[in-house]
Amino acid sequence: MAESILRVEHITKVFQSAKTSIRALEDVSFDIGKGETIGIVGESGCGKTTLGRCIVRAIEATSGNVYYTPSGGETVDFLKVDRRGMRGIRKDIQMIFQDPYSSLDPRMTVFDIISEPLKANYRRMPKAEVERQVIDAAAKTGLNTSYLKRYPHAFSGGQRQRIGIARALILNPNIIVCDEAVSALDVSIQAQVINLLKSLQREMELTYIFISHDLSVVEYISDRVGVMYLGKMMEYAETVELYSRPKHPYTEALLSAVPIADPDIAVKRLPLAGEIPNPANPPSGCFFHPRCGYGIDVCRKKTPVFTNCGNGHFSACHRSAELQLRGINYNNEGRV
Ligand SMILES: Nc1ncnc2c1ncn2[C@@H]1O[C@H](COP(=O)(O)OP(=O)(O)O)[C@@H](O)[C@H]1O
Ligand code: SF4
Ligand SMILES: [Mg+2]
Incomplete structure (x- = not known):
């Protein structure tokens, strides 16, 4: 296995309301090697999105650790880094979503959407440099850079997914959590976006956590796969091993x-x-x-x-x- 970049340990997430307590994640642990793609599968509601959101800290886990080792850097517990520390490393772990249309603001141009994380992270970056980096990210994802002044509704589903990928890439992350990133697309477009993700992975040495309910897509893209059920990790193994010799009845x-x-x-x-x-x-x-x-x-x-x-x-x-x-x-x- 490649050297570890992320070690998820004992992640638990409880959604507590006045009436109920939902244990969306229960003691989830697994290890991710640098440059690997880890697939996460399981039926709807098993906690896949919650796991992704806890790892990127879009929400805070109730307990557990995510040990992150940037190349050449020291291992930190990503979940325990304070606000100031997060300014330096939050950009390292990005997330892309299923329906980019709903996560893209319809009043923003494609240029604004892709440049937004850059502006938020580097307030004093000169305009010309922002523009250079947006064009670079758009070109990397195969978007036509002469369309950057347009609005997302003018684009097809596949192109909108590329906009979402460009936006995630602009901060030059090490890890991307892809949550049902191709699930809404037609099969042929799905293949294009998956192949784009694969070539970006080689080019930029990315590590992916690829969340999907689709076992065929996950089989195709992943080095290792985790199977979740009711908030728990039931099985985790190399892809061919898990698909050919499963050890869990689920x-x-x-x-x-x-x-x-x-x-x-x-x-x-x-x-x-x-x-x-x-x-x-x-x-x-x-x-x-x-x-x-x-x-x-x-x-x-x-x-x-x-x-x-x-x-x-x-x-x-x-x-x-x-x-x-x-x-x-x-x-x-x-x-x-
Ligand atoms: N913000 C929330 N408040 C309360 N319950 C939630 C919240 N988000 C998710 N859940 C619950 O947590 C469980 C896991 O949801 P989710 O992570 O979205 O599953 P998946 O992505 O695998 O479909 C579900 O039972 C869901 O209803
Ligand atoms: S045999 Fe079935 S019920 Fe028993 S532990 Fe295994 S998966 Fe669970
Ligand atoms: Mg989900």
């Missing part, structure tokens, strides 16, 4: 919904049965037990520990060591 169930070429195998696959439980009132023991086909007595009573099963393959299941679960087949050329 991962197997998610994978069984991914389209595959072989119709004989397809029939044998079980869909994910049952509803996602209410996060304000989660099940006892293993949170997945009401929907799990492999449950035993202990599963209702004891919470399984997120454990390294070897080679950096983590799973939180009492039966990970014994179960032979079904994944996706690969050969040398990729997925079969």
Whole structure:
């Protein structure tokens, strides 16, 4: 594995109101190597966006640490850095979102949108330098730089996503959290934006946390993948390892919904049965037990520990060591 750039440890986030307490994240831990893409998957409401927002500190985690090691720099707990300290490093970790149209102010020109973070961070930067950097960021994302005076509504979904990427790139970050960044796009446009993200990654030595409910997209882009359920990390491993030899029944169930070429195998696959439980009132023991086909007595009573099963393959299941679960087949050329 590459040297660690981010170590997420024991992140918990509780949304507390007068009536309810929602544990949106419960003791989430994983390690990210420099230059890697980490995929985060799981059904809607499992805490993916909350995890991304806690990591970039758009919201404050209730507890936990995010150890960040910039290249050549010293490791800091990003979540504990004070306001003054954040001025120097907040720009290092940026986030891009699913629907850039709603996150882009319709009254701002594309130039204003891309330059805004620059102006906020470097108040005294000369106009000519701002302009140079905006044009550079726009060109990097494949935007036509003669359109910078236009408004976002004049652009297609794919181009608007490029505007969002340019805005994230302008501060020259080390890490970008992409939250459902291509989920709203047509498949062909999705591929273009993913390939753009990949080439930017090589060029600018970026590390990505790629959040998506789409397992195929995550499989394509990620070096390692984490599977979340009801605010917990259930499984975490290298992509091909996780997709071909899942150790958690929830991962197997998610994978069984991914389209595959072989119709004989397809029939044998079980869909994910049952509803996602209410996060304000989660099940006892293993949170997945009401929907799990492999449950035993202990599963209702004891919470399984997120454990390294070897080679950096983590799973939180009492039966990970014994179960032979079904994944996706690969050969040398990729997925079969
Ligand atoms: N600001 C908030 N206040 C209260 N509950 C929230 C808030 N944001 C998210 N949640 C809850 O936290 C859980 C995780 O949400 P989210 O992180 O958006 O999941 P995902 O991105 O995986 O769909 C959900 O139950 C959601 O309703
Ligand atoms: S701990 Fe038990 S209920 Fe939970 S996933 Fe494993 S086998 Fe299923
Ligand atoms: Mg989300």
